[in-house]
Amino acid sequence: MRFNRHGVWAIYHFELARFRRTVWQSLMTPVITTSLYFIVFGAAIGSRMSEVNGVPYGAFIVPGLIMLSLFTESIFNASFGIYFPKFTGTIYEILSAPVSPAEIVLAYVGAAATKSMLIGSVILLTANFFVPVQILHPFWMVAFLILTAVTFSLFGFIIGVWAKGFEQLQVIPMLIVTPLTFLGGAFYSIDMLPPAWRTFSLFNPIVYLISGFRWSFYGESDVAIEVSLLATLGFFGLCLLVVGWIFKSGYRLKN
């Protein structure tokens, strides 16, 4: 097995350079949005909300907020990262280079996941200024952070390969991921829902991701942590399979 480390590094570095050039916009946006969330939900509404499972409401929403950003940023960065060279035609060079499909995925997904994890960390730091954030299981917190960033970057990569236009890059995040996140307990515990809705929510895969991540913070979860972990790994495996199939079939990349 050979590994083109120079090639992977070159793509990774190149992708992150775009991020570095716009680092202030890239990092200020999450800082400002997070602050707004805490001003609205934390101070204005949160003060009238009771604690959720013994956690103050402001602190309770932190994992959900980070997850929401991880999802959207990972998908956006990875889908854009691979769609753009397809759109401009510069993909010819990647297709003609001695890099294997696995290396291409590693580089693009690695870069996208790095960016979204950076943004997730910035949100966490910002939140810390507003509310008392606790991390009971730091190992699992980091594990969920990485796994989620990588999984959604893979998902974004798939969308980027599939998309035929810039609108299509937006469709899935906007119509599926964001609604599922809001309905997936980012800002509430699904235990607070009426039983019928609660059962219904369990069909939402996002519930498992957020619940697991929140458990790593506060030791409280909507569903068992093992189930969360399995669901996250399952989604990760599914994305890997699809990416593998894309390269095997040359789907929308080669003639």
Place this chain on the structure above:
Amino acid sequence: MSAILSISGLTKTYASGLQALKKVDLEIRKGEIFALLGPNGAGKTTLISIVCGIVTASSGTVVADGHDIVRDYRDARMKIGLVPQELTTDTFETVWATVTLSRGLFGRAPNPALVEKVLRDLSLWDKRKDKIMTLSGGMKRRVMIAKALAHEPSILFLDEPTAGVDVELRRDMWAMVRRLRDEGVTVILTTHYIDEAEEMADRIGVIRKGELILVEEKATLMRKLGRKQMTLQLQEPMQAIPEGLSDWNLTLRDGGHGLEYSFDVHEEKSGIPELLRRMGELGIGFKDLNTEQSSLEDIFVSLVSTRTESAS
């Protein structure tokens, strides 16, 4: 000389059902400049794209410097550089960044000194910090060449390198190709500018409708197919070619003011002295005379059109 690139039985049928290549066999020799000549849609880009790994062949094999391009794609591709036909660049990046990316992509360790040399050779050094979108079309093309050379390939493909390129760049490019050849790089270029093939190539292949219809040393090709025209400016215009001159291949030009004689340069006898003598006997005078060697362009046109006629 040994072959650095062996293409055998290469066919490509696109998903649309169009057969772009039909069993192409071709050997490229190490260190030569090979021109692939053919009209638009002949399959030149398809052929190059398969060798470079951008398009998957329907059947056939390609071996580059001893490495099968599918089984042994890493070694094969490290040897190959490609300047594609279309100008596609990373608009928002700097020249330096995009050329450095190319070197890494092809598995080479960073080497700023080499990248500097490539950029200097292409007169891009002053532009290295500029974003590509601020460059002119000609400069962008230079950037694409720099990208293709950044990993020091031993086989370089130039797909219509001078289409829509100004005179200066064209001249620079030819100089660059010669320099590369002197360094031992094998260059394969496609073009439909015949003068380019004529000027640059050691060997020429002609492709038409996915078929390689001819591969020949340029010199041999010119000799084999070269014809000369002699045009006589007549003193008195003529309505028709007189009976007495029917032994020669003559055409009237210029409304009867010119008489053109076309002959093969390799015939034992050109037939010119006899023609002139006979004209004297018939009392046909002429004011002026000039001869012209047919260019590769004429060869190409005659070749392609003969094939078209025989096909239809």
